[in-house]
Amino acid sequence: MGDPPPDPEPPSQQPSSWRSSQTSQRRSWEVNQFQPSVSEEVQQIPLDGLDLQSSQGIPASQTNLRGWSSGASLTQPENLMYQPEEAPLGGLEYPSLNMGFPSELQPQPYLEEGESQATRTASLMLQQLQQGQGNLFQQLDSSYQPDLLGQFNMYQREDLQFDQGAQHGPYMRDDPTLQYTPSELGFMPFSMEVPEPEPRELAVQNAKAYLLQTSVSCSLSLYEHLVNLLTKILNQRPEDPLSILESLNRTTQWEWFHPKLDTMRDDPEMEPTYEMADRQRGLFLRSGAGGEGEQELEEEVVETAVPNIMETAFYLEQAGVGLSSDESFRIFMALKQLVEQQPIHTCRFWGKILGLSRSYLVAEVEFREGEEEAEEEEVEEMMESTEGMDAHGGEEEGEEDEEKVIDIIPKPMWKPPPIVPKEESRSGTNKYLYFVCQEPGRPWTRLPHVTPIQIVQARKIKKFFTGHLDAPVNSYPPFPGNEANYLRAQIARISAATHISPLGFYQFSEEEGDEEEEGGAGRDSYEENPDFEGIPVLELVDSMANWVHHTQHILPQGRCTWVNPLQKMEEEEELGEEEEKADEGMEEVEQEVGPPLLTPLSEDAEIMHMSPWTARLSCSLCPQYSVAVVRSNLWPGAYAYASGKKFENIYIGWGHKYSPDNFNPPLPAPIQQEYPRGPEVMEMSDPTVEEEQALKAAQEQALAAAEEEEEDEEEDEDEDLDD
């Protein structure tokens, strides 16, 4: 029941004592005193049937009250249930009348009038409130709620109605007659009773006037607020309203000051949401317009580039990873859009990399033969120009001044390490092209090819992705490129380390037997094994030897196939921290060798005594139908599943490699010498007296010796001359 006594204490005491002692006569007498305030209430809130209420409503209310007072001697509320039915019209007035009073009324009568009367007045009203409200208002639901609502809305809209109400304030304190305006002559019959206002009535009016006061800072009076609040409670009928009264209070006030915008204006807050929904709507529409539908259908049947994301999502869900199914479907649609826009031969959902303000969805694609060249050049040119700029920026920021721009005379001794050439597209780290987009429906952006130096540097840094591809990577050591390059480098590293497949799914193709001579990493291409039967799930889980890497290992150099960078210079190249299982040391000029393609996972190096992979069944309760799930411990977020002939890899994470130890950025390089240091620029310590004297003595000695020699020479010369 919606029965909120705003101030629970008085009604609990007074009405009970009052109920037992009062006679019905008195009560009816008091009820009569109520008439003016009732009429005033009617005038205050004009409803549609004013005339009806003014002529019928008041008598009805009287009868109601009389009937009620006679019934009130029965304390059981059930009896009261009937009264509203007897006189439902009168019931309407009481809620609005009573709403404002109970809390504020009591003090004033005590001050101004005889105690007994005032208490009775207050208690009568409180009782009406307490007992009558629940019953009376139940009826409101069906018959009178619309009116109440209308009234509520009128307040909300700050109509004329409300201004009128505000004007009443000053008059009511003095004389109730003044509040009747000529336009409301319909009330004149009642005003006849007003000239001799009873003291109690005056008190009621004073109290109401007090409640209607508005402060300077706020145009809302307590009276209106309480009306709003009670209307809200009665309309919504929350359970146990007392416990949430405070917050209701607050929300009512908030709603008052934040009126609902009308329908013609858009909610600026929701604007981006609608915009996004509009974009995504494009995904679900068939791209072809008009009669192309059938043709497209045929095309789609042939088209195999779009992967079956939903199937993958199903298996990944079994594994307890992956995105929710509706998001997967959106990605599916976005990939379809990508395939339609680009000349794509194969396509795969690589995963998702989380960023600070946005995340990246990554698609791994392969263009059709010959298609990519033109575009690639374009992109590359673009990328190179930006790259150049970025590299420049990076140098300026970095502590190593790699190149001098200004006219400084001393030339730096530092020589840049030889640049390791980038791998060709369709080979090594650049085997696939990667497209990223931030959210399904947004445009896909192509990532540039990765260069070895980027991979080498990416191994040395650990930065969060921001979600903006053009953001600079502020790090030490400086990273050559912006976030797009860093992202691409991390994708390459993650792919190389975590792309795995069941043993035997891929095999080396027959033709290329002499691959060994060219690259160190063995053969670099493979094909699907048509005879692959699938490995039982339990075996896949039990032994990591049943899984193989099918992406080439990246050498410390940053390439999959080794090239000798020292053809031009004899500089030892900087070796980055080695990828995962590469445990060969730092060779001087020696060729770097990584594990060959399709190496089983059991060969992988351990990280700090812990195995780099964790394998398990998706469901332990029914192992026969579950899928094998492998989780990478080296790249948290990388998962693979396999079931029968199907397998898939996915990465969803922050794009960082796991390290049990803290990240330790390398120390800055030692400070370089500004100029060659020699005795001429060295500061000498002053000689002591002894040293000076010793020097002097030595000089004198030397002088003497020289003179002697000279003399000897002269003598010799003389002799010579003589000769």
Place this chain on the structure above:
Amino acid sequence: MDSESLLLSLELASGSGQGLSPDRRASLLTSLTLVKRDYRYSRVLFWGRILGLVADYYIAQGLSEDQLAPRKTLYRQGHERRRSKARVPGERGPVAARWTPDIPKTAVSRRVRSLGGLNCMEWSLLPPATEEMAVETSVVKGRFMGDPSHEYEHTELQKMKEGEKVFEEEVVVQIKEENRLVSVIDQIDKAVAVIPRGALFKTPFGPIHVNRTFEGLSLSEAKKLSSYFHFREPVELKNKTLLEKADLDPSLDFMDSLEHDIPKATLQGGYCYHPHFTGSWSIQMERGNALVVLRSLLWPGLTFFHAPRTKNYGYIYMGTGEKNIDLPFML
């Protein structure tokens, strides 16, 4: 996340790529209901899981009527026994049974309750976290194993006095994984458990209840860190000046807000590219702005989600249970 709205919550939190497989979901729904009955909780939260090398821990928390009263943490080991046995034959029996005898001294009440005959349905009550535990386990590095009785070995140098000589001796300390689990859960709870402003309210008598009238944050509020609170006893609130406290609503703002986390969120951080640098949190709008997701950068794996203008909110931790101490370098 509330165990009653587990399915919806998991769906909303799935943007981080971690979820639960259907069988886990189903068994959780069943077993958490029973937990609620047996332990007499008013609310049971599914807290998340900690990924171990061999097995994962599934953690649930029971709340009493007062939402900020000390929580009871339960965990269960979610991994099939078959594999454990296969790995180390003969050594690893049913874990719960083996684990029962050594009751730590700090435990107030600890019951190992078997809920049904199914695998992975047992929930065990974890002992409350203590200061000593946090100190003791802070030296442990690396991943969780997934076996509560696993003991990490840590060698530390202790100064020994023998007569007048003072010499250092290497002492091997054994640290139980159970203790580490307790202390990590406690740390995560204290550091990154999040609740939107207004979802709880403080009653005049002190207890904190769920706010039934909470109707979600508005979109603009949802993008601000100041609309989110740490779901723990306030620590910073007492240190605030009167001036800062002046605008607070005592019935709603009784917890610490996320905006004071370190590193501090600033607008247009000097060294940061993105315009709204959000400190140790990443705030993202997902699903076409219909969902706000907060991810902790300090404890990667903690995801908080809230669909603005709805009552749906919650947080879940699915990660390795390791703190990201490299955070200063990574921003």
